[in-house]
Amino acid sequence: MxxxxxxxxxxxxxxxxxxxxxxxxxxxxxxxxxxxxxxxxxxxxxxxxxxxxxxxxxxxxxxxxxxxxxxxxxxxxxxxxxxIHFQLLGIKGTQHEAVTSVYSHVHALGQCRKFIREHGFAAHVSADTAGSAREVAEWGDFRRAAIATDLAAKIYNLDVLAANIEDESHxxxxxxxxxKTPRWAPLANGPVVTSFVFRVRNVPAALYKALGGFATNSVNMTKLESYMVEGEFTATQFLADVEAHPEEPPLARALEELAFFCKELKILGVYPAHTYRIESQARENGNPDSPSPAVV
Structure with missing residues (x-):
């Protein structure tokens, strides 16, 4: 096989x-x-x-x-x-009190800032969390610890000195x-997300007009990110997520209107909404028992 x-x-x-x-x-x-x-x-x-x-x-x-x-x-x-859960990892036999320096990815260090400050550790940036665990295992120094995952502890034979040290539980x-190949989720088979990128024409109110179709067709846009492309301050590309299927009339109409104001429009994917997304929205709307779609 x-x-x-x-x-x-x-x-x-x-x-x-x-x-x-x-x-x-x-x-x-x-x-x-x-x-x-x-x-x-x-x-x-x-x-x-x-x-x-x-x-x-x-x-x-x-x-x-x-x-x-x-x-x-x-x-x-x-x-x-x-x-995301982070653990403080040290070589076998390390006592928590012996640690003076911690190593991890810059985001992991930032997400465990309170714990690091509370214990007075010197923080050092590594390429990634798992890489810092490997390095700590290689160094064999009781004073050095990594902030990484449970899985990294198992792979690199490290002790978990403190568990779930992230600042925020959410x-x-x-x-x-x-x-490599597109695989659209079937129509009418549960909640879906459509992701696409587009560039608006460089004219006044182009973005406002381009997005108007989503409002008038009641399409929920959950993500809209902008960033420059090709080094041009006037060339802005947008990445968007909406909770609808392109073959459904509301999104079809919204995308048709969007295309009128765009230089480029490309659908990156049409895929099942994950259970976390649906459950989070249900909690916000006061309906925690809302049914969940299939997980990818």
């Missing part, structure tokens, strides 16, 4: 590695040094899918992906929300599942 591979950015034990295992437990995770390498692995067939973080509830958007995804030639076929990362 051919083993299917799913690419992710980072070293073994990273949160992206955990996401791969949670969603595709029978697939082989393929670690990649950079986001570019992960996207290239999907594009050249080294991996059939990719698990890529796109935004975090605390740190915000993953900027590299917003720039890389539109030109990658890849498509979004699913989403996954992973609650810390969650949203991942998108990428594929």
């Amino acid at each position: 051919t083993i299917r591979k799913i690419a992710y950015q980072g070293e073994p034990g990273a949160n992206s590695h955990i996401a791969c295992g949670n969603v595709y437990p029978d697939w082989q995770p393929l670690p990649c040094a950079t986001f570019e390498d992960a996207l290239a692995a999907i594009a050249d067939g080294s991996a059939a899918l990719g698990m890529i973080p796109i935004e975090n509830s605390i740190a915000g958007r993953v900027a590299d992906i917003h720039h890389l995804l539109p030109g990658s030639g890849l498509y979004i076929v699913g989403e996954y929300f992973l609650p 810390n969650t990362t949203r991942f998108v599942v990428l594929s």
Whole structure:
């Protein structure tokens, strides 16, 4: 039987590695040094899918992906929300009191700021969380600890000195599942998300007019990110998520109106809404028992 591979950015034990295992437990995770390498692995067939973080509830958007995804030639076929938990990891036999320095990715350090300050640790930035765990294991120094995952502790044979040290309990990362070929979710088969990129014409009120169709057609837009492209201050590209299917009349009309005011419009994916998204909205609307769609 051919083993299917799913690419992710980072070293073994990273949160992206955990996401791969949670969603595709029978697939082989393929670690990649950079986001570019992960996207290239999907594009050249080294991996059939990719698990890529796109935004975090605390740190915000993953900027590299917003720039890389539109030109990658890849498509979004699913989403996954992973609650983020960080552990303080040291070599076997380390006493918590012996630690003076902690190492991790800059975002992980920022998301554990209260814990680091409370214990007076010196914080050092590493390339990623799992990489910091590997380094601590290699150094063999009781004074140095990593902020990483439970999985990293198992892989690199480290002790968990303190568990769940993140500052905020709602810390969650949203991942998108990428594929070389588009795979639209079927129509009328549960809640879906449509992701697309567009560039508006450089004329007054172009964005206002372009987005008007979503309001008049009652299409819920849950994400709208803007960023410059090609080094031009006047060339702005937008990435948007809406909760609707392009084959449904409301979104079809909204996209038709959007296209009239755009220089470019490309649908990146039409995929099932993850249960976390639906449950969060149900809680906001006071309906915690709302049914959940199928998970990717």
